[in-house]
Amino acid sequence: MTVNSEFSDLRQAKQPVSGALAGPYGHPFHPILVTVPIGAWVSSLVFDIASRIVHRPGFLTHGSAWLIAIGVLGALAAACVGFLDLFAIPSGTPAFRTGLVHMTLNLAVTAAYAGNFAWRQSGGYPPGRGVGYGQLVLSAVSLAVLGLSGYLGGKLAYRYGVRVAEESVQAEGFRGRPPA
Template sequence: MSDLSALRRAKRPRTPLAGPYGHPFHAMLVTVPIGAWTGALVFDLVSFFSGDPEAFVRGAKWLVGIGVIGALVAAVFGLMDLSILTRGTKARRVALTHMALNIAAIVLFAVSFLLRLNGPQEGPAVAGFVAALVGFAAVGASGFLGGELTYRHGVRVADEETQAQAHR
């Protein structure tokens, strides 16, 4: 397969379930776990310094859980986007690393959630916070690679002719 046909293939969804051309659902869905996990870390930090941390501890726990569920849904759509990438290409290798980091993050946040379920309910769950913090670092690295896939390698981005129409 030529380089150009591999690039064209990377721009089009294999199935409409992945989102229409130029609008991949994966990119929209990742905002749920990222937002939930960011909120959880903020709640954790507030709980460490609050005189009454119970509500923040409970909120952080459920935000972590919501993020795990959201990440699993986003992963399904990410796999659809991965399936269009040609084997042996740099874009596919970057996507596989992106996926591995996301799997690590999901596992770390799931561990964080379980630690929070079984940990103290009235005060901060330090072990859960540490697992979440490491998971959040994995999400950051993965997000960088997701940006590489989109902005550098053009995965699921409209082709340049389609883009040019907006600048006429």
């Protein structure tokens, strides 16, 4: 691969497939949307742990299930625009392979949380009991895998520059600084 080809691939990965659907140049929607499942699932784990500690855990077990459901819905929305960002990356590149692993991990985590939600719904909420240890462990492991996937997402943006504006555009934020 030539240098010009590499720069062409990089420029391609910075542009949205559809600005209306994936976010305009330099401001993709995917990083905004991932905050919903991350926040919901982190909070659900906190509720799960707290449900094993407090005297009346019912509100925490219910709240945790709702947070898991909100996270699954948010993850599906983030995945839709994430697919569009993935399609902007030229195939056969390290960035594309990283994107595929990132996507696969996120889909696995979303499936695990959907299964966890179904598990909680099928077992009901026994009064006076916290979230089951199996459900709590599944949430913790899912969150750890989500962290690994987030690392790969950061690598896509900060190392490979996927959907990040060109440096010449970024420099606009630093013009006009008074001399030292």
